[in-house]
Amino acid sequence: MALAVGMRVLTRALLRPWARGLRAAPGRTGPAAGGGDGVRCFRSPRVLVEPDPAAGVAVVKMRNPPVNSLSLEFLTELLISLEKLENDKTFHGIIITSDCPGIFSAGLDLTEMCGRDPEHYAEYWKAVQEMWLRFYLSNLVVIAAINGISPAGGCLLSLTCDYRVLANNPKYAIGLNETLLGIVAPFWFKDTLVNTIGHRSAERALQLGLLFPPAEALRVGVVDQVVPEDQVQSTARSVMAQWLDIPDHARQLTKILMRKPTADRLLTERDADIENFVRFICKDSIQKSLHAYLEKLKQKKG
Numbered sequence: 072m073a074l075a076v077g078m079r080v081l082t083r084a085l086l087r088p089w090a091r092g093l094r095a096a097p098g099r100t101g102p103a104a105g106g107g108d109g110v111r112c113f114r115s116p117r118v119l120v121e122p123d124p125a126a127g128v129a130v131v132k133m134r135n136p137p138v139n140s141l142s143l144e145f146l147t148e149l150l151i152s153l154e155k156l157e158n159d160k161t162f163h164g165i166i167i168t169s170d171c172p173g174i175f176s177a178g179l180d181l182t183e184m185c186g187r188d189p190e191h192y193a194e195y196w197k198a199v200q201e202m203w204l205r206f207y208l209s210n211l212v213v214i215a216a217i218n219g220i221s222p223a224g225g226c227l228l229s230l231t232c233d234y235r236v237l238a239n240n241p242k243y244a245i246g247l248n249e250t251l252l253g254i255v256a257p258f259w260f261k262d263t264l265v266n267t268i269g270h271r272s273a274e275r276a277l278q279l280g281l282l283f284p285p286a287e288a289l290r291v292g293v294v295d296q297v298v299p300e301d302q303v304q305s306t307a308r309s310v311m312a313q314w315l316d317i318p319d320h321a322r323q324l325t326k327i328l329m330r331k332p333t334a335d336r337l338l339t340e341r342d343a344d345i346e347n348f349v350r351f352i353c354k355d356s357i358q359k360s361l362h363a364y365l366e367k368l369k370q371k372k373g
């Protein structure tokens with residue numbers, strides 16, 4: 072009993088620095104509907120939360136069609152959903168997955184980084200940082216059930232999770248492919264990849280902008296498991312059950328021990344990182360290449 076209380080105090084002390092200033096901004100979430108068992112179901116236009124209170128797990132489905140690009144509004148809704156689940160003692164784990172067929176997330180929303188003013192770029196980048204910090208340091212067990220392609224920011228979101236299950240579909244690929252767009256993955260994207268697959272593999276993947284198909288993703292360690300498409304959700308559920316078997320305080324403290332130095336680096340350089348991003352993204356050459364890339368995506372259909 073005394074040990075459990077001591078652990079709770081220690082956990083709070085360790086988590087406190089991240090709790091401050093990391094609250095999600097108010098957004099357009101819909102009213103929470105009371106479930107029959109007293110557990111709240113969260114709804115918002117772009118995030119569907121399916122709670123399983125008996126298991127202590129919620130499935131968070133991203134539905135920002137057509138490609139789950141991480142727009143400012145979508146990021147805000149994701150953060151609010153995460154915060155609500157973290158604040159509800161019923162939940163110990165979340166599974167993040169996509170409601171858009173064939174696409175986990177197309178990454179950062181290119182329209183947020185193209186043709187806007189510096190204030191907008193700063194606001195957007197702060198939201199991207201927030202997404203990374205909040206998911207990376209979440210006290211919940213977070214498992215990615217990756218049921219579609221997951222480039223760049225989509226891969227980053229997966230990398231913040233504790234475990235990644237990828238559907239074995241040759242059309243799907245995952246990786247930080249920023250260099251292919253003529254942009255540079257920021258240091259905290261890089262650090263997260265290095266922490267996951269090691270320095271040498273990360274260097275090669277980042278320089279070449281590699282998007283790994285399932286077998287390669289598993290071999291290099293970008294994902295932990297590749298399973299048939301129809302088993303992605305059930306596999307995520309059974310992995311979650313294993314993780315939830317571990318005493319929560321011990322697991323949470325270990326997660327923080329492992330991730331704190333990486334998160335601290337961004338926390339101490341957060342404003343400078345925003346300034347760097349704004350300077351970089353405002354460059355004519357970068358704007359031109361992002362614009363051309365967006366046009367190419369649009370013309371692909373026609």
Ligand SMILES: CC/C=C\C/C=C\C/C=C\CCC/C=C/C(=O)SCCNC(=O)CCNC(=O)[C@H](O)C(C)(C)COP(=O)(O)OP(=O)(O)OC[C@H]1O[C@@H](n2cnc3c(N)ncnc32)[C@H](O)[C@@H]1OP(=O)(O)O
Nearest residue numbers: 140177178179180181182223224254255347348351368369
């Ligand atoms: C020294 C260093 C100093 C400083 C560094 C400082 C800062 C660093 C600076 C920048 C870092 C930025 C990091 C960026 C991270 C990112 O995530 S960038 C985004 C990367 N994503 C991609 O490249 C994916 C692009 N999309 C696709 O490849 C395809 O859309 C798809 C494979 C995901 C899906 O293909 P389809 O199903 O065929 O769908 P369509 O291609 O037809 O797309 C439908 C629709 O959606 C629009 N769209 C697609 N992706 C995005 C996106 N990421 N953002 C916004 N919009 C997107 C696409 O244009 C189509 O639009 P419409 O034609 O329907 O209008």
